[in-house]
Amino acid sequence: MEIPIDNLWSQVLERLQLELSRPTFETWIKTASAERLENNCLVIRTPNPFARNWLQKYYINTIANVVQDILGYPVEIYLTVAQGDSFGSGVEGETWEPPTVHPVAVNVGQRQNKTPELNSKYVFSRFVVGANNRMAHAAALAVAESPGREFNPLFLCGGVGLGKTHLMQAIGNYRWEICPDSKIFYVSTEQFTNDLITAIRNDSMQSFREHYRAADVLLVDDIQFIEGKEYTQEEFFHTFNTLHEAGKQVVIASDRPPNQIPRLQERLSSRFSMGLIADIQTPDLETRMAILLKKAEYENIRLPRDVIEYIAANYTSNIRELEGALIRALAYVSIWGLPMTVESITPVLGTPHQKIETTPDVILSVVADAFNLTVEDLKGNSRRREISWARQIGMYLMRQHTDLSLPRIGEEFGGKDHTTVMYSCEKITQLQETDQSLIQTLRQLSDRINMTSRSQK
Numbered sequence: 001m002e003i004p005i006d007n008l009w010s011q012v013l014e015r016l017q018l019e020l021s022r023p024t025f026e027t028w029i030k031t032a033s034a035e036r037l038e039n040n041c042l043v044i045r046t047p048n049p050f051a052r053n054w055l056q057k058y059y060i061n062t063i064a065n066v067v068q069d070i071l072g073y074p075v076e077i078y079l080t081v082a083q084g085d086s087f088g089s090g091v092e093g094e095t096w097e098p099p100t101v102h103p104v105a106v107n108v109g110q111r112q113n114k115t116p117e118l119n120s121k122y123v124f125s126r127f128v129v130g131a132n133n134r135m136a137h138a139a140a141l142a143v144a145e146s147p148g149r150e151f152n153p154l155f156l157c158g159g160v161g162l163g164k165t166h167l168m169q170a171i172g173n174y175r176w177e178i179c180p181d182s183k184i185f186y187v188s189t190e191q192f193t194n195d196l197i198t199a200i201r202n203d204s205m206q207s208f209r210e211h212y213r214a215a216d217v218l219l220v221d222d223i224q225f226i227e228g229k230e231y232t233q234e235e236f237f238h239t240f241n242t243l244h245e246a247g248k249q250v251v252i253a254s255d256r257p258p259n260q261i262p263r264l265q266e267r268l269s270s271r272f273s274m275g276l277i278a279d280i281q282t283p284d285l286e287t288r289m290a291i292l293l294k295k296a297e298y299e300n301i302r303l304p305r306d307v308i309e310y311i312a313a314n315y316t317s318n319i320r321e322l323e324g325a326l327i328r329a330l331a332y333v334s335i336w337g338l339p340m341t342v343e344s345i346t347p348v349l350g351t352p353h354q355k356i357e358t359t360p361d362v363i364l365s366v367v368a369d370a371f372n373l374t375v376e377d378l379k380g381n382s383r384r385r386e387i388s389w390a391r392q393i394g395m396y397l398m399r400q401h402t403d404l405s406l407p408r409i410g411e412e413f414g415g416k417d418h419t420t421v422m423y424s425c426e427k428i429t430q431l432q433e434t435d436q437s438l439i440q441t442l443r444q445l446s447d448r449i450n451m452t453s454r455s456q457k
């Protein structure tokens, strides 16, 4: 017999209250409610789109595990947004929808599990055209309208997070709109190499070649990673030639022009240059503001002009970071019920040196919570990999967020030596030079530390 929904939810709350820190529980879990349980799907209602996104990102697995424990069978969790959310955003009764993706038919050798997909948000209508990307945009549109003609290959190049993937996938999405049967293959260079290795290992080179050479439009991302990979270059050269000769479109994205990719075979470099090389520069202030406006428009949110200007002025070189800043600002004001003003969002977007007063306990509990550990784990002596990793991150964050000396931080972590703290801080600092996801994790943890500290004032 099915358990009544209210009963189920109160059991879930009881369990989560024990598992999660108080601020996390109060902010994200307590404000949500269970709506119905149907066909092994539990629908949970959240107060606003940001709470939904946050739960989706950080706590969906924890909730699913607890529900499974209680019910004795696995359920899928669907998150919806309550009518009339606290932003007055006009998003009414928004329901959870699975993201629309266009799966690309892939069947190379044994590889069935990884299906590259096009992001349905990466369309031309969502791309803001400015002086920095005008040519790349026009070329992409021309290719989308008549593939295999004028610009073949189209080689898009530009720095990190400036819209290469967006434009490239917009071509794919556009083609799909017009011609749903066309074979659009989007692949990262790394994936191409992995497919090749799998095909060699499984003795299925024939199907690997047939697969890639059947594309109507081949979109290859991050081609700079092909450097020095002789066999991948060889195979890609032949794939490219076959497609090009058959009048099929190839679009390539890279963080630099072909002639600056080291250890790239000359014949490939010259083929990459025989169509059009269109570069994307960093956007100017007006374009960055227009991007924020467009983003807000799609999210149904009204943003004051000075807020847009403030964010755009502070995030100049990477649009992914610009978007991230907007999302963080929105989450912050939503959670604390603040008005959307420059003053409200400064603490969360301010410079890293702007510290909100916090305590070691807050940092310990935020870090423990984020890694599904306990504060005792962080203070203990276990050398289990996940525990020492979380401990190193915790030490680094304590150094960043407080004025405590290295020995004092060591004490907070159960009496560790100051050299251990120093080593951890140096290691985490160094890793950030190459690890984007670590930077993001640290930023999210910093936000949570700031939010929690603010709530305890």
Ligand SMILES: Nc1ncnc2c1ncn2[C@@H]1O[C@H](COP(=O)(O)OP(=O)(O)OP(=O)(O)O)[C@@H](O)[C@H]1O
Binding pocket: 122, 126, 127, 128, 129, 133, 158, 159, 160, 161, 162, 163, 164, 165, 166, 167, 255, 291, 319, 320, 323
């Ligand atoms: N002109 C634009 N208008 C609207 N959104 C944009 C624009 N340029 C980039 N973006 C957004 O910025 C984010 C990063 O873009 P994208 O992933 O395409 O960058 P990229 O150049 O491929 O980065 P990487 O080098 O890391 O692969 C995406 O969310 C994208 O939608």
